[in-house]
Amino acid sequence: MTARLAEADGVTRRFGTFTAVSEVSMSVEGGEIVGLIGANGAGKTTLIRMLLGLLPASEGRVALFGQLPSRETRRRLGYVPQSLGLYADLTITENLGFIANAFGTDPPADLPEELSDVRGRLVGDIGLGLQRQLAFVAALAHETSLLVLDEPTSGVDPLARSRLWDTIHDQADGGVGVLVTTHYMQEADQCDRLVIMVAGEVAAAGTVREIIGGRTAVQVDTDSWEQAFNALSEAQMPVALSGRSVRVPDTPADEVESVLRQARLSTRVTTVPSTLDETLITLGRAATAPT
Amino acid sequence: MSFGLTGVTVRFGSTVALDDVTFTCPVGVVSAVVGGDGAGKTTLLGCLTGMIQPTSGQVDRPDKRLLGAMPSTSGTWHDLTVDENIDFVAKAYGMHGAELSRKRDQLLAKTGLERARSRLAGQLSGGMRQKLGFLLAILHDPTLLILDEPTTGVDPVSRVELWRLISEAAAAGAAVAMATTYLDEAERASTVLVLDAGHTLASGTSDEVLRSLPGAISVAERPHDPRRAWRRGRLYHEWRPDGTASGEQTDAADLEDVVIAEMLQRREQRGATPA
Numbered sequence: 001m002t003a004r005l006a007e008a009d010g011v012t013r014r015f016g017t018f019t020a021v022s023e024v025s026m027s028v029e030g031g032e033i034v035g036l037i038g039a040n041g042a043g044k045t046t047l048i049r050m051l052l053g054l055l056p057a058s059e060g061r062v063a064l065f066g067q068l069p070s071r072e073t074r075r076r077l078g079y080v081p082q083s084l085g086l087y088a089d090l091t092i093t094e095n096l097g098f099i100a101n102a103f104g105t106d107p108p109a110d111l112p113e114e115l116s117d118v119r120g121r122l123v124g125d126i127g128l129g130l131q132r133q134l135a136f137v138a139a140l141a142h143e144t145s146l147l148v149l150d151e152p153t154s155g156v157d158p159l160a161r162s163r164l165w166d167t168i169h170d171q172a173d174g175g176v177g178v179l180v181t182t183h184y185m186q187e188a189d190q191c192d193r194l195v196i197m198v199a200g201e202v203a204a205a206g207t208v209r210e211i212i213g214g215r216t217a218v219q220v221d222t223d224s225w226e227q228a229f230n231a232l233s234e235a236q237m238p239v240a241l242s243g244r245s246v247r248v249p250d251t252p253a254d255e256v257e258s259v260l261r262q263a264r265l266s267t268r269v270t271t272v273p274s275t276l277d278e279t280l281i282t283l284g285r286a287a288t289a290p291t
Numbered sequence: 292m293s294f295g296l297t298g299v300t301v302r303f304g305s306t307v308a309l310d311d312v313t314f315t316c317p318v319g320v321v322s323a324v325v326g327g328d329g330a331g332k333t334t335l336l337g338c339l340t341g342m343i344q345p346t347s348g349q350v351d352r353p354d355k356r357l358l359g360a361m362p363s364t365s366g367t368w369h370d371l372t373v374d375e376n377i378d379f380v381a382k383a384y385g386m387h388g389a390e391l392s393r394k395r396d397q398l399l400a401k402t403g404l405e406r407a408r409s410r411l412a413g414q415l416s417g418g419m420r421q422k423l424g425f426l427l428a429i430l431h432d433p434t435l436l437i438l439d440e441p442t443t444g445v446d447p448v449s450r451v452e453l454w455r456l457i458s459e460a461a462a463a464g465a466a467v468a469m470a471t472t473y474l475d476e477a478e479r480a481s482t483v484l485v486l487d488a489g490h491t492l493a494s495g496t497s498d499e500v501l502r503s504l505p506g507a508i509s510v511a512e513r514p515h516d517p518r519r520a521w522r523r524g525r526l527y528h529e530w531r532p533d534g535t536a537s538g539e540q541t542d543a544a545d546l547e548d549v550v551i552a553e554m555l556q557r558r559e560q561r562g563a564t565p566a
Contacts, residue, residue, distance in 0.1 A: 037447070038446070038447075039418075039446040039447065039448045039449065040416050040417055040418060040445075040446040040449070041416060042446075127328055127329055128328040129327060129328055129329075151444075154443065154444060154472075155327065155328050155443065155472055156327050156328065156472070157326060157327020157328065157330060157472070157487070157554070158325075158327065158472075158474060158547060158550045158551050158554065159327075159550075159551050159554040159555065160327060161327075162521035162522070162547075162551050163521070165521070165522055166521055166522050169522040169525075183444070183445065183446055183447055183450065184473055184475065185447070185475055186473070186474070186475045186547055189523070189524060190522070190523065190524055191524075192524075192525075225462075226319060226461075226462040226463075226464075229458060229459070229462045230459075230462055230463075233455075233459065233462075238455075239455065239458075240451060240454055240455055240458060240479075241321070241454065241455075241457075241458035241461070241462075241479060242478070242479045244320075244481060277447055277450075277451060278451075280447045280448065280451075281447075281448060281451055284448050
């Protein structure tokens, strides 16, 4: 059996009367990439902070490497927060030296060429893409078993983003467990497994395919998409534009056709599998709908 | 009718921020400009708003009263309430009375901000603040709507809502120009311009950009040349400039793949070893 590197078992966290995380159970094993997805305020960061030992749980059990989070477990953990955790007024070399010192290790001997070329410059003076790359190098400089990444590629160009994901996959191939949050569905596709949080609870978990399941959307193709869009929008349908097509998730095709007929529009209507984005909207609406 | 840039070059000192770039924004559709940090997206949008004067080339834009712009920082005033933000912008455009009151109610309902009218903009969530920024940009029914990364850092649910608002503005007849770093988002736009360090990598409809790549993208468990390959989940996608041999899997290439490949190609042409 693969060792569970991080585990939450029925974890709840309350702030006063507000329940930020409610009875969440999830885990990350060695060699897998788990994506944590959800709206702002869904409880992702609170859950990560509990898993890292930065915040105690109100109820339930959190384990990191099979024990309670501690300074010892921190040594085996690589964490890249959204804010990157770098010192803008230190150079690249000084940042790596400082972080290595905190972990009681040596700074990495080899740097990627792009970073090595500018190692004497202040971190505040290099571009965001290089800063993200440096934060990764820093997080991986000590022996890491679990990598936790909070929106790792925000604002980075597609090539730099693909290189950061290559690094993430290389780590997972080497047995490291990865927990990553992202708002972007193309990145969610890079993960082996997803945990979807809605309003503090796990709304769905599994592979992208499992989460989408049999959900469908209706795609409307027409020469006059503006009119189709407006007609469906006026009928209170959750319509969205995709290129010159109009998509309506979570709605039966005959209802869509009926609206378009009434608007006297000539259209081609097809039922297609939902995207992950559209599935998230459906899950979000189901969780917040009055019962 | 359309707006946009034709053969525009912008130099800041010795830095070429845009190099002979053409970007067309027809009315009634969304036109996207894509690139990372420093690609030139904001400079391009700055030319459209008139904030930046190009070194050479032509810019077509409507009268400034028919322009609506939302900066990447949302363009809201954090220490004003939602209603005060609207009042402030309305005054700048000379809107008042019944016209303003109708417009205000309509847009607050559309953006789901009705119940946040007296909250300070600085206390709104990121998604709500972006929606307020969008509301301020379209308050006066602009003909050209310019949006700088309206969805960056916004959660998936708010992002879909923003996309719906953006689509509605285009459907109502505005020319929409928007910048984004994400290609799955750009795929929703009618046309895409891909910038890399101020240089045009590709432009056209998604399909045209997909077809513009020389060679092919292969999909395999092991790459032929790791410098030209990148991971997509457990598999490698790889740019094969000379095409693929028969029997190799080549499907599943999307805009993301093509843009990565074109960035690699540009670096190779410039003599740099692939990163």
